[in-house]
Amino acid sequence: MSSIDADKTEEQQQRRQEKKDRKRPGERQNIEGRGGGGGARRGGSAKLRGLPKDAHDVRISKTLTWILRHGSQSEGLAMRPDGYVRVDELLARPKLRELDFATLQEIVKNDAKSRYSLVLEADPNSNEEAWWIRANQGHSMKTVVLDLxxxxxxxxxxxxxxxxxxxxxxxxxxxxxxxxxxxxxxxxxxxxxxxxxxxxxxxxxxxxxxxxxxxxxxxxxxxxxxxxxxxxxxxxxxxxxxxxxxxxxxxxxxxxxxxxxxxxxxxxxxxxxxxxxxxxxxxTQAARASNTKLTEELEKKVEATTL
CATH class of the missing domain: 3.20.170.30 (ADP-ribosylation fold)
Structure with missing residues (x-):
């Protein structure tokens, strides 16, 4: 299945599950700002992406990928034109409240498909150094222009x-x-x-x-x-x-x-x-060399660093 086909199928399954959740008596979605004028504008639901049968770490990964590829606006995140968002702002989202920076580093470093890039750069709005993260491809947001x-x-x-x-x-x-x-x-x-x-x-x-x-x-x-x-x-x-x-x-x-x-x-x-x-x-040698280079570059970026 292509990544586009799979994302579409999972989105449909996610919507069906959310409908079921809303029908269950005595249960309410945990939405930030409920009763105060729309949770989506303040950071969205705390509900993880994925299906109930998925392992918790898989749902965390799917949520991270979804936010960086498709959902930054609904999560209230400012995204640069090159697809990067500030890590501290990302980790403050209700969906990722259980995720800390050290765990995020491990997710980026160990991702088998190298889906993410993590960099330490100055924030142009404050000139302070900050960690930024992006998905390397797969975006649906037309405002994102990757350095390809x-x-x-x-x-x-x-x-x-x-x-x-x-x-x-x-x-x-x-x-x-x-x-x-x-x-x-x-x-x-x-x-x-x-x-x-x-x-x-x-x-x-x-x-x-x-x-x-x-x-x-x-x-x-x-x-x-x-x-x-x-x-x-x-x-x-x-x-x-x-x-x-x-x-x-x-x-x-x-x-x-x-x-x-x-x-x-x-x-x-x-x-x-x-x-x-x-x-x-x-x-095979060319592919492995390319993979090794990407891994080495990532390790240089995240080695022995904390927020």
Whole structure:
């Protein structure tokens, strides 16, 4: 399942659960400022994101990701144009009242997909040094402009691979809609996300391990057609697609199941070599080197530091 598909599904499940909670007699949501004119404007609900079946630390992580990607405004947080918010203000939100800075550092440092960046910089409003945090990609807020590295050619992709993971159901929609709306869509987000490989190949982020369908992209062909691509801080390939937010099938070099079986008619157009999910030692070495560099940079930022 792609990250966009999964976020949409989880949002629907979250809403259903909240409706159930409101119907339970004797229970009330713990909302800051209840009775005083709207909790959302003062920092929102204290209810964690995720589902009741999720482990507590998983719900904390989902809440953190949601706030930094989609919910800063509803949480009453000031976000810089580059996506950073002050850590002290973030930890003051009702949803994250149990989270301290030391635990936040560990979450950032140990996140398997390097979803976050944590920096110590001066606050332009006060000139005092403060810790700031952001999500490295995945935003739906149009005001966020990340400092992304432009990809000028296929050679700029460390592993040489760009692939989007999705579900069988989503693939039916991707391949069966009208020509104008056929292909990958950024939907409510700012970008379409592509990974530099598949699960198990040393890739940090960009695809869920549960993806059922893998769509390989001919990045060079898309660049030549005027589509722009970028590399995020944690190695995810991002594109806004065309003017309508689509990356059309003409740029798909191969589509296959997660176990490597090509879909009929999508096993590599004429003149485009079929792409294997098996990475070469060189590909794996490049991915590991990129991951190691990101980890080292993060450790330098958070080593032996407290608020």
């Amino acid at each position: 590295e432009p990809i000028q050619s296929h050679a700029d992709i460390p592993t040489g691979i760009a692939v989007h993971g999705t579900t069988e159901r989503a693939w039916e929609s991707i391949s069966a809609t009208s020509l104008e709306e056929q292909g990958l869509s950024k939907m409510s987000r700012n970008h379409i996300h592509l990974a530099q490989g598949v699960a198990g190949s040393g890739v940090i982020s960009g695809m869920r391990s549960s993806s059922q369908i893998l769509i390989f992209i001919d990045v060079q062909k898309a660049i030549d057609a005027g589509i722009k691509f970028y590399l995020s801080a944690n190695g995810v390939i991002l594109t806004e697609g065309d003017e309508k937010g689509f990356l059309h099938p003409e740029f798909f070099s191969r589509v296959q199941t997660a176990d490597g079986k090509p879909l009929t008619g999508w096993d590599g157009p004429e003149g485009v070599p079929a792409v294997s999910t098996q990475t070469t030692p060189k590909d």
